[in-house]
Amino acid sequence: MESPSENPFASPMVDDIVEANVVVAPDEQIRRDHIRHEKSIKTIGVLYILGSGFTFLICLVALPGLWELMTAGNVGGLELAIAFGVSAIIFGMAVLQVASGIGLFRLKNWARLPAGFFSALSMISVPIGTILGIYFLYLLLSKKGAYVCSDEYKRIIAVTPHVKIKTSWVAWTVLITLLILLAILVGVVVFEFA
Numbered sequence: 001m002e003s004p005s006e007n008p009f010a011s012p013m014v015d016d017i018v019e020a021n022v023v024v025a026p027d028e029q030i031r032r033d034h035i036r037h038e039k040s041i042k043t044i045g046v047l048y049i050l051g052s053g054f055t056f057l058i059c060l061v062a063l064p065g066l067w068e069l070m071t072a073g074n075v076g077g078l079e080l081a082i083a084f085g086v087s088a089i090i091f092g093m094a095v096l097q098v099a100s101g102i103g104l105f106r107l108k109n110w111a112r113l114p115a116g117f118f119s120a121l122s123m124i125s126v127p128i129g130t131i132l133g134i135y136f137l138y139l140l141l142s143k144k145g146a147y148v149c150s151d152e153y154k155r156i157i158a159v160t161p162h163v164k165i166k167t168s169w170v171a172w173t174v175l176i177t178l179l180i181l182l183a184i185l186v187g188v189v190v191f192e193f194a
Contacts (some may be wrong), residue, residue, distance in 0.1 A: 031160040034153065037144045038107065039165050044115060044136055045104030046175070048097050051118075053182055055094035057189055062087055104140075107157075109149040112140045 069083055096114050103111025116137060123133035139145050147153055 027156045028160050028163060030153075031156050031163045034144060034148055035163060035165045037139065037142075038148045038153075038157075039167075040139050041107065041145060041148055042105050043171070044119075044139065045101045045106075045111070047178075048101030048104065048115060048118060050178055050182060052094045052097035052101060054185070055090060055097060057185060059087060059091050059094065061189060062090075107149050107154065109146075112145065112149055116140050 066083055066087060069080055097118060100111045100114035100118065104115055119133045119136035119140065121133075122129040122136070124130075
């Protein structure tokens with residue numbers, strides 16, 4: 001016979017509760033163990049999207065110079081081809097940076113490779129670019145980074161939507177500062193060529 005405290009209609013989840021201490025399900029524990037890494041990879045994605053905005057601005061600023069080269073007439077075909085080639089490479093890198101940023105934000109595994117390329121490329125900017133590049137490469141290429149971008153982890157995210165991490169005020173401050181700087185830069189470019 002059942003004891004009076006047992007409810008035959010209770011959810012199977014009741015078995016996970018032991019003496020008022022909730023036993024964390026394996027998927028939830030995995031998410032808690034990886035959520036900081038997940039948030040960091042998504043942040044890299046946002047930074048690459050913002051960085052591509054700066055790259056697109058460089059392309060926009062270069063357009064009048066390219067136009068001047070084309071119309072000047074005293075520039076040889078080789079110089080003009082080089083200028084267009086460099087501009088096309090910069091524009092292509094901006095497009096790839098946007099794609100990899102969006103991919104990282106969505107935790108797509110394919111985005112780790114181009115993001116790793118941009119992280120390695122940023123190491124040229126000594127010392128801050130080097131430090132950030134090394135840290136980004138660690139986040140992207142580590143075992144946790146590979147797992148966070150896997151299909152298995154996406155399944156875990158789907159079954160644990162209640163597991164969240166609070167964004168610190170420092171991260172919000174940095175993001176807002178970057179957005180303000182981007183807006184100022186866009187304003188300067190627009191007013192300069194208007």
